[in-house]
Amino acid sequence: MGELRKDYVMEKFVVFPDNIKTKQNNISDQCPYCPGNEHLTEPSLVSLVIKEGMLQRLSDSEGNLIKNWEVRVFNSKQPCLVPNNSSLYTEQPLYSEPAYGYHQILVATPNHQDDFSKISVEQWANVLLVLQDRIRHLYTQKRVTYVSAFINSGIGSGTEITHAHVNIVTFSEVPPMIESTALLSHKFVNENGTCPSCVAISTESDGPRQVLTTDNFIAFCPWASLYAYQFSIYPKKHSTTLTKISQKEISDLAMILRATLGGMAHMLDNPSFNLIFQLSPEKKNSRQFHWHIEIFPQLYPLTGLEKGFGVFVNNVLPEKSALELGSSARKELAKLVGVE
Ligand SMILES: [Zn+2]
Numbered sequence: 293m294g295e296l297r298k299d300y301v302m303e304k305f306v307v308f309p310d311n312i313k314t315k316q317n318n319i320s321d322q323c324p325y326c327p328g329n330e331h332l333t334e335p336s337l338v339s340l341v342i343k344e345g346m347l348q349r350l351s352d353s354e355g356n357l358i359k360n361w362e363v364r365v366f367n368s369k370q371p372c373l374v375p376n377n378s379s380l381y382t383e384q385p386l387y388s389e390p391a392y393g394y395h396q397i398l399v400a401t402p403n404h405q406d407d408f409s410k411i412s413v414e415q416w417a418n419v420l421l422v423l424q425d426r427i428r429h430l431y432t433q434k435r436v437t438y439v440s441a442f443i444n445s446g447i448g449s450g451t452e453i454t455h456a457h458v459n460i461v462t463f464s465e466v467p468p469m470i471e472s473t474a475l476l477s478h479k480f481v482n483e484n485g486t487c488p489s490c491v492a493i494s495t496e497s498d499g500p501r502q503v504l505t506t507d508n509f510i511a512f513c514p515w516a517s518l519y520a521y522q523f524s525i526y527p528k529k530h531s532t533t534l535t536k537i538s539q540k541e542i543s544d545l546a547m548i549l550r551a552t553l554g555g556m557a558h559m560l561d562n563p564s565f566n567l568i569f570q571l572s573p574e575k576k577n578s579r580q581f582h583w584h585i586e587i588f589p590q591l592y593p594l595t596g597l598e599k600g601f602g603v604f605v606n607n608v609l610p611e612k613s614a615l616e617l618g619s620s621a622r623k624e625l626a627k628l629v630g631v632e
């Protein structure tokens with residue numbers, strides 16, 4: 293069974309999935325996420341279907357695979373972690389524990405060709421609504437301390453399947469980067485009486501690193517961006533997680549995501565990218581921070597300096613990234629608003 297090992301000293305953990313061997317053998321010519329191939333995945337937990345103009349959440353049952361879906365969620369066939377794990381715990385310095393958790397796939401569109409920079413704003417909103425539901429549901433499950441959500445888009449992003457999808461993976465403890473964000477944010481609030489992200493948002497608003505802004509959200513290239521053309525999207529109003537935002541805010545978030553990703557795709561010729569939802573843990577008494585989304589276009593491989601020392605070399609200043617991304621995203625937004 294899969295195991296989760298921890299470093300001798302550092303706060304790092306590594307998942308060794310149960311299915312390491314089968315991974316390479318499973319690539320077939322057929323896309324398992326396309327309509328008509330529903331039998332190639334696990335049964336759907338949610339199939340979002342539009343019936344008479346209304347959204348309905350259905351799920352597959354034995355002998356009945358729901359067709360004509362807009363969004364479809366199921367358990368991954370190649371999970372990083374599984375909920376019925378019987379591997380053993382071992383002690384330091386060779387610490388390991390069962391890689392216990394859920395790994396679900398949310399297919400974002402029935403159309404194989406439409407990636408996240410091409411689906412409609414309405415479809416993006418459907419994706420976010422279903423994602424909110426899934427996160428809420430998973431937090432009610434046993435041994436779920438953190439629910440992560442992220443997108444690997446394009447072959448260079450680490451995915452084997454190019455059909456647009458979101459990964460939802462749970463952990464029985466808070467992952468190290470989220471823990472450290474929460475800890476540092478908490479420390480800043482204690483020392484300064486204000487949230488560091490609220491400060492950053494007011495600093496970046498209408499400044500040289502702003503990419504795009506809507507009623508409720510702002511996209512900007514961070515002051516100390518690690519990667520070329522990296523950008524973040526924050527709710528302007530302090531909020532700790534995606535599950536707390538309203539339907540109206542979801543529509544607005546869908547708009548800024550679609551406009552910035554569309555702009556990035558035009559400008560950088562459809563790069564592979566990773567999109568990460570940085571959400572506060574939702575368990576009681578956990579430390580919270582200002583939630584946001586980070587987008588990392590995959591343009592250059594990491595070098596020894598980054599891997600060995602945690603020091604990044606970025607050849608594109610965030611001011612230049614923001615200028616170019618902003619111009620392209622504004623054109624995209626004008627088109628989106630124009631056709632709606
Ligand atoms: Zn497909």
Ligand SMILES: [Zn+2]
Nearest residue numbers: 487490530582
């Ligand atoms: Zn804040």
